[in-house]
Amino acid sequence: xxxxxxxxxxxxxxxxxxxxxxxxxxxxxxxxxxxxxxxxxxxxxxxxxxxxxxxxxxxxxxxxxxxxxxxxxxxxxxxxxxxxxxxxxxxxxxxxxxxxxxxxxxxxxxxxx
Amino acid sequence: xxxxxxxxxxxxxxxxxxxxxxxxxxxxxxxxxxxxxxxxxxxxxxxxxxxxxxxxxxxxxxxxxxxxxxxxxxxxxxxxxxxxxxxxxxxxxxxxxxxxxxxxxxxxxxxxx
Numbered sequence: 001x002x003x004x005x006x007x008x009x010x011x012x013x014x015x016x017x018x019x020x021x022x023x024x025x026x027x028x029x030x031x032x033x034x035x036x037x038x039x040x041x042x043x044x045x046x047x048x049x050x051x052x053x054x055x056x057x058x059x060x061x062x063x064x065x066x067x068x069x070x071x072x073x074x075x076x077x078x079x080x081x082x083x084x085x086x087x088x089x090x091x092x093x094x095x096x097x098x099x100x101x102x103x104x105x106x107x108x109x110x111x112x113x
Numbered sequence: 114x115x116x117x118x119x120x121x122x123x124x125x126x127x128x129x130x131x132x133x134x135x136x137x138x139x140x141x142x143x144x145x146x147x148x149x150x151x152x153x154x155x156x157x158x159x160x161x162x163x164x165x166x167x168x169x170x171x172x173x174x175x176x177x178x179x180x181x182x183x184x185x186x187x188x189x190x191x192x193x194x195x196x197x198x199x200x201x202x203x204x205x206x207x208x209x210x211x212x213x214x215x216x217x218x219x220x221x222x223x224x225x226x
Binding site (some may be wrong): 004033035037042043044045046047050091093095098099100101102103104105106 | 144146153154155156157158161169202204206208213214215216217218219220222
């Protein structure tokens with residue numbers, strides 16, 4: 001069975017600085033997707049970025065980028081120029097071809113002014 | 114484009130009482146998911162629909178939980194009778210069979226006393 005592990009329950013970053021959130025996963029599949037979701041205190045889960053496993057190039061979305069290491073089964077999220085609005089809980093998620101999402105335990109990000 | 118709609122947003126009930134949650138997916142989305150999110154944890158899939166068919170309900174506690182998706186659009190998740198351990202946020206998400214992305218609703222926070 002697939003598993004997703006986020007080993008950092010809480011992280012803190014100064015406004016305008018860069019922070020990296022870690023995620024590792026375990027799977028025997030070769031074709032899958034990885035996501036980072038953001039969940040602010042209002043609880044609406046928002047997609048931040050996605051990565052297809054067959055793509056070697058790391059995905060980027062404005063200030064958000066990933067470091068996808070397929071062999072190491074690692075998928076970290078880098079947030080550059082952190083803003084106060086980035087404060088939220090971040091979830092790493094694995095999606096197989098069946099469409100089932102498996103989430104990690106989450107990392108709470110605090111942004112200090 | 115309207116997002117995924119869920120109601121109610123909050124529900125407080127006494128144990129052993131029944132409760133129902135409603136979800137209206139994004140128009141045109143044929144896949145629908147119900148997740149349960151315990152406090153401080155990532156969501157866990159309860160059931161997944163493709164149109165009106167439940168294609169994955171392996172994690173749905175069938176002794177007390179039931180779900181339906183009549184006509185392949187709206188969906189209702191029911192708990193009867195509720196237990197203290199059912200206190201959680203229940204999230205609905207929808208998507209299409211053209212890709213793995215899921216769009217989440219705001220969730221229903223259930224408190225069982």
